[in-house]
Amino acid sequence: MMRTVLLLGMGLALAACGSRTQLTPVEGASLPVAPYGAPDQPTAEELLELSTLAAPERSVELRRRSEEREDDPFDLPPE
DSSP states (O other): OHHHHHHHHHHHHHHTTOOOSOOOOOTTOOOOOOOTTOSSOOOHHHHHSOOTTTSOOOOSOSOSSOOOOOOOTTOOOOO
16 A cells, blocks of 8 residues: 555656746757758757658558458467
């Protein structure tokens, strides 16, 4: 019982650590320099956005319905 209360308390304390303020660089530091050829320096929010290459969307659904699988010659029983 005590262990459950302790784990619950630690979980709540950890959940309270999150910050919901705007992201800004640490005092005395600045954002990275603008990429070569870019007209202006990206903001912190723009730097956090994932590019299409970093997180591509799935373009095809592999199976749309239940289908019978073909026989797999490498699916051997254990020895």
